[in-house]
Amino acid sequence: MKKPLAQMSDGEIKSAVANKYGEVATEPKGKFNFPVGRKFAESVGYSAELLDKIPPSLWESFTGAGNPQPYVDITSGETVLDLGCGAGLDLYLYAQATGPNGRVYGLDVSDEMIGKAKHNMEILNIKNVEFLSASADNIPLPDNCVDILTANGIYNLSPDKEEIMREVVRVLRPGGRTIFAEIVLKARLPEEIRKNINDWFRCIGGALPLNDFLKNLQEVGLRDAKALWIGRNARTGHELSLCAVIRAKKD
Numbered sequence: 001m002k003k004p005l006a007q008m009s010d011g012e013i014k015s016a017v018a019n020k021y022g023e024v025a026t027e028p029k030g031k032f033n034f035p036v037g038r039k040f041a042e043s044v045g046y047s048a049e050l051l052d053k054i055p056p057s058l059w060e061s062f063t064g065a066g067n068p069q070p071y072v073d074i075t076s077g078e079t080v081l082d083l084g085c086g087a088g089l090d091l092y093l094y095a096q097a098t099g100p101n102g103r104v105y106g107l108d109v110s111d112e113m114i115g116k117a118k119h120n121m122e123i124l125n126i127k128n129v130e131f132l133s134a135s136a137d138n139i140p141l142p143d144n145c146v147d148i149l150t151a152n153g154i155y156n157l158s159p160d161k162e163e164i165m166r167e168v169v170r171v172l173r174p175g176g177r178t179i180f181a182e183i184v185l186k187a188r189l190p191e192e193i194r195k196n197i198n199d200w201f202r203c204i205g206g207a208l209p210l211n212d213f214l215k216n217l218q219e220v221g222l223r224d225a226k227a228l229w230i231g232r233n234a235r236t237g238h239e240l241s242l243c244a245v246i247r248a249k250k251d
Helices: 010-026 040-041 046-052 089-097 110-124 159-170 197-201 210-219
Strands: 077-085 102-106 129-133 145-154 172-185 222-231 241-250
Touching: 010 102, 010 110, 010 197, 040 046, 077 089, 089 102, 089 110, 089 145, 102 110, 110 241, 145 159, 159 172, 159 210, 159 222, 172 210, 210 222
Parallel strands: 077 102, 077 145, 102 129, 145 172
Antiparallel strands: 172 241, 222 241
Protein backbone atom coordinates (compact mmCIF):
# COMPACT_ATOMS: atom_id res chain seq x y z
CA MET A 1 0.00 0.00 0.00
CA LYS A 2 1.33 3.42 -0.96
CA LYS A 3 2.35 5.85 1.77
CA PRO A 4 -0.12 8.76 2.13
CA LEU A 5 1.07 11.78 0.17
CA ALA A 6 1.05 13.95 3.30
CA GLN A 7 3.63 11.61 4.88
CA MET A 8 6.06 11.66 1.96
CA SER A 9 9.18 13.82 2.12
CA ASP A 10 10.20 16.11 -0.72
CA GLY A 11 12.97 13.67 -1.58
CA GLU A 12 10.56 10.75 -1.75
CA ILE A 13 8.25 12.69 -4.05
CA LYS A 14 11.12 13.64 -6.37
CA SER A 15 12.32 10.03 -6.49
CA ALA A 16 8.80 8.76 -7.23
CA VAL A 17 8.40 11.29 -10.06
CA ALA A 18 11.77 10.34 -11.56
CA ASN A 19 10.87 6.65 -11.43
CA LYS A 20 7.39 7.12 -12.89
CA TYR A 21 8.57 9.24 -15.82
CA GLY A 22 11.42 6.80 -16.35
CA GLU A 23 8.68 4.21 -16.91
CA VAL A 24 7.03 6.55 -19.43
CA ALA A 25 10.36 6.75 -21.29
CA THR A 26 11.00 3.01 -21.41
CA GLU A 27 7.42 1.69 -21.59
CA PRO A 28 5.37 4.43 -23.30
CA LYS A 29 2.51 2.00 -24.07
CA GLY A 30 2.15 1.06 -20.40
CA LYS A 31 -0.83 1.90 -18.23
CA PHE A 32 -0.65 5.32 -16.57
CA ASN A 33 -3.21 7.47 -14.79
CA PHE A 34 -2.34 10.39 -17.08
CA PRO A 35 -2.26 10.78 -20.88
CA VAL A 36 0.83 9.71 -22.81
CA GLY A 37 1.72 9.77 -26.49
CA ARG A 38 0.63 10.97 -29.88
CA LYS A 39 -3.11 11.13 -29.35
CA PHE A 40 -2.61 13.48 -26.41
CA ALA A 41 -0.01 15.55 -28.30
CA GLU A 42 -2.41 16.05 -31.21
CA SER A 43 -5.28 16.89 -28.86
CA VAL A 44 -3.34 19.83 -27.39
CA GLY A 45 -2.29 21.22 -30.76
CA TYR A 46 0.84 19.50 -32.04
CA SER A 47 0.01 18.97 -35.71
CA ALA A 48 -0.33 15.55 -37.30
CA GLU A 49 1.86 16.84 -40.13
CA LEU A 50 4.68 17.60 -37.69
CA LEU A 51 4.34 14.31 -35.83
CA ASP A 52 4.34 12.38 -39.12
CA LYS A 53 7.70 13.89 -40.04
CA ILE A 54 9.60 13.00 -36.86
CA PRO A 55 10.52 9.62 -35.32
CA PRO A 56 7.80 8.10 -33.11
CA SER A 57 10.30 7.94 -30.24
CA LEU A 58 10.01 11.73 -30.07
CA TRP A 59 6.28 11.76 -29.32
CA GLU A 60 5.45 8.32 -27.92
CA SER A 61 6.48 9.39 -24.38
CA PHE A 62 4.99 12.88 -24.60
CA THR A 63 3.13 13.75 -21.42
CA GLY A 64 3.24 17.51 -20.93
CA ALA A 65 0.66 19.80 -19.35
CA GLY A 66 -0.39 21.18 -22.74
CA ASN A 67 1.23 23.01 -25.64
CA PRO A 68 3.35 26.11 -24.97
CA GLN A 69 4.70 26.22 -28.54
CA PRO A 70 2.44 28.98 -29.96
CA TYR A 71 3.56 31.34 -27.19
CA VAL A 72 7.29 30.62 -26.85
CA ASP A 73 8.75 33.52 -28.84
CA ILE A 74 12.28 32.28 -29.50
CA THR A 75 14.38 34.26 -31.94
CA SER A 76 17.42 33.01 -33.82
CA GLY A 77 20.59 32.80 -31.75
CA GLU A 78 18.96 32.81 -28.31
CA THR A 79 19.85 30.49 -25.44
CA VAL A 80 16.90 28.38 -24.27
CA LEU A 81 16.43 26.15 -21.23
CA ASP A 82 13.62 23.56 -21.23
CA LEU A 83 12.84 22.29 -17.73
CA GLY A 84 11.47 18.76 -17.77
CA CYS A 85 12.40 18.17 -21.40
CA GLY A 86 11.16 14.57 -21.45
CA ALA A 87 11.91 12.66 -24.63
CA GLY A 88 12.48 15.91 -26.52
CA LEU A 89 9.42 16.89 -28.59
CA ASP A 90 9.42 20.50 -27.39
CA LEU A 91 13.22 20.49 -27.28
CA TYR A 92 13.42 19.61 -30.97
CA LEU A 93 11.13 22.53 -31.87
CA TYR A 94 13.13 24.95 -29.71
CA ALA A 95 16.36 23.81 -31.34
CA GLN A 96 14.84 24.51 -34.75
CA ALA A 97 13.66 27.95 -33.65
CA THR A 98 16.94 29.21 -32.21
CA GLY A 99 18.97 27.74 -35.05
CA PRO A 100 22.62 26.68 -35.30
CA ASN A 101 23.86 29.91 -33.69
CA GLY A 102 21.66 29.39 -30.63
CA ARG A 103 21.88 26.95 -27.77
CA VAL A 104 19.26 24.79 -26.08
CA TYR A 105 19.56 23.04 -22.73
CA GLY A 106 17.26 20.16 -21.90
CA LEU A 107 16.92 19.34 -18.19
CA ASP A 108 15.13 16.35 -16.73
CA VAL A 109 15.15 14.47 -13.42
CA SER A 110 14.67 11.12 -15.19
CA ASP A 111 17.87 9.56 -16.54
CA GLU A 112 15.76 7.41 -18.86
CA MET A 113 14.10 10.47 -20.38
CA ILE A 114 17.46 12.18 -20.81
CA GLY A 115 18.83 9.09 -22.52
CA LYS A 116 15.85 8.91 -24.86
CA ALA A 117 16.02 12.62 -25.68
CA LYS A 118 19.76 12.39 -26.43
CA HIS A 119 19.11 9.50 -28.80
CA ASN A 120 16.32 11.43 -30.49
CA MET A 121 18.53 14.47 -31.08
CA GLU A 122 21.22 12.20 -32.53
CA ILE A 123 18.71 10.60 -34.91
CA LEU A 124 17.65 14.05 -36.11
CA ASN A 125 21.24 15.35 -36.28
CA ILE A 126 20.46 18.20 -33.88
CA LYS A 127 23.78 19.70 -32.77
CA ASN A 128 22.78 22.70 -30.64
CA VAL A 129 21.30 20.85 -27.64
CA GLU A 130 23.00 20.00 -24.33
CA PHE A 131 21.47 17.87 -21.58
CA LEU A 132 21.34 18.36 -17.82
CA SER A 133 20.38 15.43 -15.60
CA ALA A 134 19.12 17.30 -12.56
CA SER A 135 16.14 18.50 -10.58
CA ALA A 136 14.56 21.79 -11.66
CA ASP A 137 15.10 23.25 -8.18
CA ASN A 138 18.88 22.94 -8.58
CA ILE A 139 19.77 23.93 -12.14
CA PRO A 140 23.45 23.23 -12.93
CA LEU A 141 23.99 26.43 -14.93
CA PRO A 142 25.63 29.76 -14.02
CA ASP A 143 23.73 32.95 -13.24
CA ASN A 144 22.36 35.13 -16.04
CA CYS A 145 23.00 32.70 -18.89
CA VAL A 146 19.57 31.99 -20.46
CA ASP A 147 17.38 34.22 -22.66
CA ILE A 148 14.21 32.18 -22.36
CA LEU A 149 13.24 29.47 -19.93
CA THR A 150 10.34 27.20 -20.75
CA ALA A 151 8.63 24.08 -19.43
CA ASN A 152 5.63 21.89 -20.09
CA GLY A 153 4.20 20.74 -16.77
CA ILE A 154 7.18 20.76 -14.38
CA TYR A 155 5.97 22.81 -11.41
CA ASN A 156 2.96 20.68 -10.47
CA LEU A 157 5.25 17.64 -10.17
CA SER A 158 7.73 19.47 -7.92
CA PRO A 159 7.39 19.73 -4.13
CA ASP A 160 9.33 23.03 -3.88
CA LYS A 161 7.86 25.26 -6.56
CA GLU A 162 9.23 28.51 -5.14
CA GLU A 163 12.78 27.14 -5.24
CA ILE A 164 12.32 26.36 -8.94
CA MET A 165 11.04 29.92 -9.46
CA ARG A 166 14.09 31.32 -7.67
CA GLU A 167 16.33 29.20 -9.90
CA VAL A 168 14.49 30.54 -12.95
CA VAL A 169 15.25 34.10 -11.83
CA ARG A 170 18.88 33.21 -11.17
CA VAL A 171 19.66 31.68 -14.57
CA LEU A 172 17.65 34.14 -16.68
CA ARG A 173 19.56 37.06 -18.14
CA PRO A 174 18.26 40.56 -17.38
CA GLY A 175 15.43 41.11 -19.85
CA GLY A 176 14.90 37.37 -20.22
CA ARG A 177 11.52 35.70 -19.92
CA THR A 178 9.90 32.47 -18.89
CA ILE A 179 6.98 31.04 -20.88
CA PHE A 180 5.57 27.67 -19.95
CA ALA A 181 2.49 25.44 -19.84
CA GLU A 182 1.29 24.32 -16.43
CA ILE A 183 -1.64 22.66 -14.67
CA VAL A 184 -3.24 25.13 -12.27
CA LEU A 185 -6.41 25.18 -10.20
CA LYS A 186 -9.55 27.30 -10.09
CA ALA A 187 -9.50 26.99 -6.30
CA ARG A 188 -7.63 25.03 -3.63
CA LEU A 189 -8.28 21.31 -3.56
CA PRO A 190 -9.92 19.60 -0.61
CA GLU A 191 -7.28 17.58 1.26
CA GLU A 192 -9.14 14.33 0.61
CA ILE A 193 -8.30 14.71 -3.10
CA ARG A 194 -4.57 14.62 -2.31
CA LYS A 195 -4.39 11.09 -0.97
CA ASN A 196 -1.31 9.46 -2.48
CA ILE A 197 1.44 9.86 -5.03
CA ASN A 198 -0.88 8.84 -7.88
CA ASP A 199 -2.74 12.13 -7.31
CA TRP A 200 0.61 13.87 -7.76
CA PHE A 201 1.36 12.04 -11.01
CA ARG A 202 -1.95 13.13 -12.52
CA CYS A 203 -1.03 16.75 -11.83
CA ILE A 204 -3.58 17.32 -9.07
CA GLY A 205 -1.75 16.65 -5.83
CA GLY A 206 0.88 19.33 -6.38
CA ALA A 207 -0.98 21.95 -8.43
CA LEU A 208 -1.52 25.54 -7.24
CA PRO A 209 -4.44 27.92 -7.76
CA LEU A 210 -3.64 30.19 -10.72
CA ASN A 211 -3.69 33.41 -8.69
CA ASP A 212 -1.32 31.93 -6.11
CA PHE A 213 1.01 30.77 -8.88
CA LEU A 214 1.17 34.23 -10.47
CA LYS A 215 1.66 35.86 -7.07
CA ASN A 216 4.57 33.52 -6.29
CA LEU A 217 6.28 34.38 -9.58
CA GLN A 218 6.05 38.06 -8.73
CA GLU A 219 7.34 37.51 -5.20
CA VAL A 220 10.54 35.78 -6.34
CA GLY A 221 11.43 38.71 -8.59
CA LEU A 222 9.68 38.20 -11.92
CA ARG A 223 7.33 40.85 -13.26
CA ASP A 224 4.27 41.07 -15.48
CA ALA A 225 3.31 37.49 -14.61
CA LYS A 226 0.15 36.62 -16.51
CA ALA A 227 -1.73 33.77 -18.14
CA LEU A 228 -1.61 34.04 -21.94
CA TRP A 229 -4.05 31.15 -22.42
CA ILE A 230 -6.28 29.05 -20.17
CA GLY A 231 -8.18 25.93 -21.16
CA ARG A 232 -8.82 22.28 -20.50
CA ASN A 233 -7.43 19.07 -21.97
CA ALA A 234 -6.92 15.40 -21.14
CA ARG A 235 -4.59 16.41 -18.28
CA THR A 236 -7.32 18.45 -16.57
CA GLY A 237 -9.57 15.61 -15.49
CA HIS A 238 -10.51 17.10 -12.14
CA GLU A 239 -13.23 19.77 -12.25
CA LEU A 240 -10.97 22.32 -10.49
CA SER A 241 -7.99 21.87 -12.80
CA LEU A 242 -7.01 23.96 -15.82
CA CYS A 243 -4.08 24.19 -18.18
CA ALA A 244 -2.50 27.65 -18.43
CA VAL A 245 0.31 29.07 -20.53
CA ILE A 246 2.05 31.59 -18.31
CA ARG A 247 4.60 34.30 -19.09
CA ALA A 248 6.78 36.45 -16.81
CA LYS A 249 9.88 38.62 -17.29
CA LYS A 250 13.10 39.36 -15.45
CA ASP A 251 14.17 43.00 -15.13
